[in-house]
Amino acid sequence: RKEVEQDPGPFNVPEGATVAFNCTYSNSASQSFFWYRQDCRKEPKLLMSVYSSGNEDGRFTAQLNRASQYISLLIRDSKLSDSATYLCVVNKGGFGNEKLTFGTGTRLTIIP
Amino acid sequence: DGGITQSPKYLFRKEGQNVTLSCEQNLNHDAMYWYRQDPGQGLRLIYYSQIVNDFQKGDIAEGYSVSREKKESFPLTVTSAQKNPTAFYLCASSTRQGLNNEQFFGPGTRLTVL
Numbered sequence: 001r002k003e004v005e006q007d008p009g010p011f012n013v014p015e016g017a018t019v020a021f022n023c024t025y026s027n028s029a030s031q032s033f034f035w036y037r038q039d040c041r042k043e044p045k046l047l048m049s050v051y052s053s054g055n056e057d058g059r060f061t062a063q064l065n066r067a068s069q070y071i072s073l074l075i076r077d078s079k080l081s082d083s084a085t086y087l088c089v090v091n092k093g094g095f096g097n098e099k100l101t102f103g104t105g106t107r108l109t110i111i112p
Numbered sequence: 113d114g115g116i117t118q119s120p121k122y123l124f125r126k127e128g129q130n131v132t133l134s135c136e137q138n139l140n141h142d143a144m145y146w147y148r149q150d151p152g153q154g155l156r157l158i159y160y161s162q163i164v165n166d167f168q169k170g171d172i173a174e175g176y177s178v179s180r181e182k183k184e185s186f187p188l189t190v191t192s193a194q195k196n197p198t199a200f201y202l203c204a205s206s207t208r209q210g211l212n213n214e215q216f217f218g219p220g221t222r223l224t225v226l
Binding site for chain 1: 145147152153154155156157160170202214215217218219220
């Protein structure tokens, strides 16, 4: 079983739609969780950290379920500029010792 | 402007040659990392360094070597022992304070071994 699993997609959704990505992780001792965004042939950039209580940043909402070892990302009112690959990332290291494990990413294309 | 630079952007080498990829950061970060990314796979950790003059093997260190003589610099050497070196190489850095530390990535180097 992969340490971090994501649906690779691709997800092709119309502009303005809501899209949800899911991710599962295998190491129950994982400490922190993130969603990164990667544009084609570019470096990954942090989209948002994921907190136990769930967190929201504008049109983006992230949720964490530690019991099910499950992370989600919801994008509302999708824009053309949201087209990218979304990487689910888990920190399996401890405090001040980041050893990130990356999922393979879910590719999203927003259709005009 | 603060950030991470990697050079060159594209690199071509003949099989059997060692090659060194540059990574420099001016963010005053203690920790630095090297990853490789292959099509259809997630980023995989090659080496990481949490402090100057110290580094640790990641998940796929075989065929690679690093040094960390300066806080700002973390060069990666791809040796001839690396069986499949063609890949997109990404360098990252982060602080070591707190738990949810963002890793900042450089623009990457695409290495092609002919």
